[in-house]
Amino acid sequence: MKSADIHRVNKANFVLRHFIDxxxxxxxxxxxxxxxxxxxxxxxxxxxKIIDVFENYEFETNTSEILINSNILELICKAFMDITTTSYxxxxxxxxxxxxxxxxEYNRLQEKWGQIDAN
Numbered sequence: 001m002k003s004a005d006i007h008r009v010n011k012a013n014f015v016l017r018h019f020i021d022x023x024x025x026x027x028x029x030x031x032x033x034x035x036x037x038x039x040x041x042x043x044x045x046x047x048x049k050i051i052d053v054f055e056n057y058e059f060e061t062n063t064s065e066i067l068i069n070s071n072i073l074e075l076i077c078k079a080f081m082d083i084t085t086t087s088y089x090x091x092x093x094x095x096x097x098x099x100x101x102x103x104x105e106y107n108r109l110q111e112k113w114g115q116i117d118a119n
Contacts, residue, residue, distance in 0.1 A: 013067055017113070019057065020064075023076045024106045026050050027083060031096055034087035054080045070109060075102040 033039060033047040054076075061074040075098070082098040090096065 009067070012063075016064060016067055016073075019059070020072055020076070020106060020109070022053075023079075024103065026053065027076070027079055027099055027102065030080075031083045031087050031099055034083055035090060035092070051084065068109065070105060072102065072105050072109065075105055078102075 030047065030050045033043055033050075036043065039047065059073055061071070061077055064070050064073040079096070079098040079102040082096060087096055
């Protein structure tokens with residue numbers, strides 16, 4: 001593998017990790033906003049901006065499988081779709097299973113990345 005190829009893979013990993021970290025912050029917030037029966041104007045704007053981020057982010061879900069051996073992009077996609085279509089109907093104490101599944105995988109990856117960074 002040439003150094004330019006290594007550079008591209010490292011850059012792709014950096015972008016992927018950034019998107020995963022962003023998703024771990026935005027998806028729970030989106031879930032919270034989607035559950036509200038009435039939103040303020042600011043909350044509505046925030047919700048729409050978050051939805052725009054995920055609807056306009058173009059990625060192949062298998063990218064994470066290739067780069068980091070995880071289906072986390074697929075989990076993000078499924079969690080986003082689930083949040084936007086069903087969170088409004090969940091009871092206040094009922095958890096979104098797909099969001100939880102994504103967050104579990106995110107935590108697993110965070111631990112793995114922490115170990116790698118420590119070495």
